[in-house]
Each structure stands twice: as C-alpha cells, then as structure tokens.
Amino acid sequence: MSSFGSFQKFSEGTLSSHDQVARALGAQIINGVYPPGSKIPGEAEILQRFGVSRTVLREVLKTLTAKGLIVSKTRVGTKVLDPSHWNLFDADVLSWKMSQGLDEAFHGDLTEIRLALEPRAAALAARRRDPAAIKELRDAIEAMRNATESRRHFAEADLFFHKAIGAASGNVLLRSIAAVIETALVASFTMTSPIHDADLHEHNVHSHELIVDAIEAGDEEGAAEAMRRVIKTLAHWRAQAD
Structure with a gap:
C-alpha cells in the first residue's frame, strides 16, 4: 500500500549531509548530552567530526535554531535552549526525541x-x-x-x-x-x-x-x-x- 505513504525514516543512510548532522546534534541536545544553557561544540570540532562544509553547517545551525533547540549570540557562542522553547510539534524534533526512547x-x-x-x-x-x-x-x-x-x-x-x-x-x-x-x-x-x-x-x-x-x-x-x-x-x- 505505497499510496498510504510511510513512516519517518530513521536510518541515517537515507539522509542528506545536512539532515545527518542536524539529526545527530538535535538528538544529542534532546538526550541531554548538551544540556540547556550549555554550548554545543565549536565550528572546527563539528566540521572535523562530520566532514561537512561550512555552508552545510550554517544551514544545520539555522535549522536547529528554527526548531527552538539553540540560539547563537555574538561573543557568547551557540547555546542550548530550555526544553520549553523546543518545537515538539515539529516532525524532526519528535523523531529525534523518539530515537532516544x-x-x-x-x-x-x-x-x-x-x-x-x-x-x-x-x-x-x-x-x-x-x-x-x-x-x-x-x-x-x-x-x-x-x-x-x-x-x-x-x-x-x-x-x-x-x-x-x-x-x-x-x-x-x-x-x-x-x-x-x-x-x-x-x-x-x-x-x-x-x-x-x-x-x-x-x-x-x-x-x-x-x-x-x-x-x-x-x-x-x-x-x-x-x-x-x-x-x-x-x-x-x-x-x-x-
């Protein structure tokens, strides 16, 4: 019954570089690896870890910001927001939360x-x-x-x-x-x-x-x-x- 669509795909092999990085960082934020108020890794560390371009990374940070997970401030860095800001009606945020149980x-x-x-x-x-x-x-x-x-x-x-x-x-x-x-x-x-x-x-x-x-x-x-x-x-x- 392919006309009925399919469930969200959780396999990283089917995702773009942008989606893989967003999912990895998003899931870690939701799972508390980077708790509210803490900073996520710096640009150099993320680029080395995932092997993506700066352009991809900038888009990832925009995505996570739009979903309410992070906020970037000049001379402060990129910090994790409190869960009260997270958009839990967003399909990606929900799937990242589900992937953690x-x-x-x-x-x-x-x-x-x-x-x-x-x-x-x-x-x-x-x-x-x-x-x-x-x-x-x-x-x-x-x-x-x-x-x-x-x-x-x-x-x-x-x-x-x-x-x-x-x-x-x-x-x-x-x-x-x-x-x-x-x-x-x-x-x-x-x-x-x-x-x-x-x-x-x-x-x-x-x-x-x-x-x-x-x-x-x-x-x-x-x-x-x-x-x-x-x-x-x-x-x-x-x-x-x-």
Missing part, C-alpha cells in the same frame, strides 16, 4: 494531546461528510483489514487513516498535528501490534470502522466518541507492553 510521561502527553484534538477532528469530519474523504477512510480500513502479515503495512494504513481524519475535518491546524499522530503510532507499534492476534486485529479494524460509520451518518458525537475509544485502546496496549 520515550518515557512514560511523554507517552501520556501524546495520548492527552490526541484525545484533545482527534475526536474534534472526527466530529468536524462528520459535520462535513465529504464523499471523497469517506472513500479514502474506507480504503484505509480495507488496507488495515488486509494487513495480516506485516506490522509495518498495518501501521502505515492506520497512520493514513488518522491523517485522513485530520484532512477530512477541513481544519488546516488539525491537519497539521500529523507529526504527533505519527510519533504516537510509531512508538506504539514498535512494541505491540494487533496483527498477530486475529480477534484483536478484527476488533481494532472494526473500532476504526465505527468512526467512519459515524462520519458518514453525520453523527458528530458518535464519531468523536469512537475516536476516543480507539486512542484509549492504543494507550492501553502500549501500557500492557511496558
């Missing part, structure tokens, strides 16, 4: 933000009842139902489904939380997946199908509640896997 508190944060936003997105999708969006959601359900051999294929279809809900809401800001959804699903499906239990697999697919049924029926509260159940079930699976 997600603690229980952050898992809880992911679930809470999903519960705050995705049920509303489902309700808005039910209000709009766009036929093309409903067809996309039905296609995603079918892909989930057919994904009985590959954990990745199931997860890709599941991700497509949730991103399609955001798009179907008609709200551009709700659509932009796709990075948060992806991180939550990646984190959960690296530990557990329903595909190896036929009953659990069918239950999961059916619970997603209920969301689409409610959207198609124009049942805003029903769609929201069905979405809440799906998110809470995923959180429960993850907690059991810990």
